[in-house]
Amino acid sequence: MSMKQVIRKIGCSLMAFALTFMSMSGLMEGSIVKAQVTVTSTTNVILVDGTVNSNTSHSGQFYDGTGDAVLFMANGTTYDSITLTATNTLTIKNLNTPKLTGGSKANVSFWGSDFTFVFEGTNYIQDLSVDGNSTIKMAAGASLKCDSLGIDTSINLATSLTLGDGTNATKDPNTAKGTLIDDIEFTSTQSQPEPQPVTRTITFDANGGTGTMDAVTVTDGRQYTLPENKFTPPTNKEFDKWDKGAAGAVITITEDTTIKALWKDKADDAAVDKVDEKIDKSQKNAKLSKPKAGKKSITIKWKKQTAKGIKGYEIQYSTDKDFKTNVKKVTITKVKTETKTIKKLKSGKKYYGKR
Numbered sequence: 559m560s561m562k563q564v565i566r567k568i569g570c571s572l573m574a575f576a577l578t579f580m581s582m583s584g585l586m587e588g589s590i591v592k593a594q595v596t597v598t599s600t601t602n603v604i605l606v607d608g609t610v611n612s613n614t615s616h617s618g619q620f621y622d623g624t625g626d627a628v629l630f631m632a633n634g635t636t637y638d639s640i641t642l643t644a645t646n647t648l649t650i651k652n653l654n655t656p657k658l659t660g661g662s663k664a665n666v667s668f669w670g671s672d673f674t675f676v677f678e679g680t681n682y683i684q685d686l687s688v689d690g691n692s693t694i695k696m697a698a699g700a701s702l703k704c705d706s707l708g709i710d711t712s713i714n715l716a717t718s719l720t721l722g723d724g725t726n727a728t729k730d731p732n733t734a735k736g737t738l739i740d741d742i743e744f745t746s747t748q749s750q751p752e753p754q755p756v757t758r759t760i761t762f763d764a765n766g767g768t769g770t771m772d773a774v775t776v777t778d779g780r781q782y783t784l785p786e787n788k789f790t791p792p793t794n795k796e797f798d799k800w801d802k803g804a805a806g807a808v809i810t811i812t813e814d815t816t817i818k819a820l821w822k823d824k825a826d827d828a829a830v831d832k833v834d835e836k837i838d839k840s841q842k843n844a845k846l847s848k849p850k851a852g853k854k855s856i857t858i859k860w861k862k863q864t865a866k867g868i869k870g871y872e873i874q875y876s877t878d879k880d881f882k883t884n885v886k887k888v889t890i891t892k893v894k895t896e897t898k899t900i901k902k903l904k905s906g907k908k909y910y911g912k913r
Contacts, residue, residue: 597635628673631655632665638679646672649697652679668692674722677702677744688719694731695722699750701743707731708738724748758811763818764789781808787819795821796902849911855901856909862896869893875900875911 628648629640634656643649648670655665667687668675674693681702688709696702709732711717719731724747733739756778762771767789776782784807787797801818802809847859858873870891877884890898903909 595637597631597633628668628670629675630667630669632658635665643676646670647674647676649676649678650681651677653677653681653683655682655684657684668694668719676722688717688731688734689713691717691720693720693722694725694744696725696744696746698724698746698748701745703743704741706738706740707734707742709735711736759814760811761814761816762789763816765819766792766821767795767819768792776811778812780811782811783808784817789819791821794824796824798822852899854903854905855899856903857897857899858911859897862894871895873898873900873911875909877907877909879910881910 629650631637631653632655635653637653638651639649640651641649653666658665665685666683667689669689670692671690672692673690674695676695676697677700678697679700681700683702683704685706685708686704688707691714694702707719709717709719718735721727721731721744725744726747727742727744729739729742731739731742734742757775758778760774760776760782762773764770769789771785771788774782784800784803784805786805787800789797791797798820799805800807801820802815845861850857850859860871863871870889870893873888873890874881875886875888888898888900
């Protein structure tokens with residue numbers, strides 16, 4: 559009698575022991591055996607209802623609904639999960655056996671009759687023994703390397719190992735019937751699907767202003783440049799900055815983000831109201847150079863005034879050439895200043911100025 563036959567008989571005796579002395583409901587579809595498991599002599603028979611038989615004569619058996627043993631694993635074997643994903647289909651993820659020396663090294667055995675074993679991730683089995691008709695299948699991107707493979711035909715000469723859909727092998731597994739073949743690897747013909755990038759949505763909050771700004775979608779972890787404000791400010795307010803920083807600042811987006819507009823009082827109009835009474839209308843107008851237009855702005859230059867008593871300048875501009883409506887005033891409080899850039903002008907509008 560071969561060592562593999564002895565292992566199979568011990569396994570059957572142990573199964574009978576478990577059925578006689580333990581309450582076992584059988585393997586249910588969708589059940590997952592505890593993740594990150596290492597099979598040891600103290601937790602060597604793992605039953606699907608969570609109970610553990612500490613019989614040290616065998617390790618890591620899984621049962622189907624009829625009480626038949628399906629899978630054997632030797633002590634020291636590790637895996638992430640083992641799941642009954644469909645009737646007679648066991649899915650195994652990242653299973654690895656230790657390298658044993660001397661004697662029998664049958665550290666994983668397929669005992670299930672007409673069972674399909676689906677592997678996910680990267681798997682290694684030093685010695686795989688197939689004792690019942692089985693199908694082996696690699697999920698997309700998965701692989702299984704075996705140092706040796708044997709198919710036991712001592713009980714049933716028709717015992718075979720079938721390759722599932724989308725699975726290749728470096729050797730014909732059925733050349734291992736009644737013997738052992740070395741160094742066989744199973745791989746999937748399907749590549750692992752590329753993970754879809756995670757996207758984040760950026761929305762804008764007018765915070766009391768009016769108008770809309772379209773939401774923006776960016777890839778998670780990417781940098782995003784804060785835009786110019788397109789909201790209409792509340793009455794007597796103007797845009798200051800975003801709550802995430804000034805327009806033009808670069809931020810990193812790692813979650814769905816709402817960017818809120820922050821407003822401030824219109825400083826220019828308030829200042830003009832206070833200094834209008836101090837304007838000396840008897841002074842001559844400052845001589846201006848040709849204004850330089852920018853993007854929604856204009857830069858004005860003039861010659862510094864040296865007359866006694868001058869403490870600053872006032873610039874008036876309007877879209878009305880008669881200066882009856884929409885008149886804006888800018889006050890410069892330092893007499894040494896000789897240039898001023900007026901920003902936030904509207905594109906396509908004609909502006910008139912006074913000095």
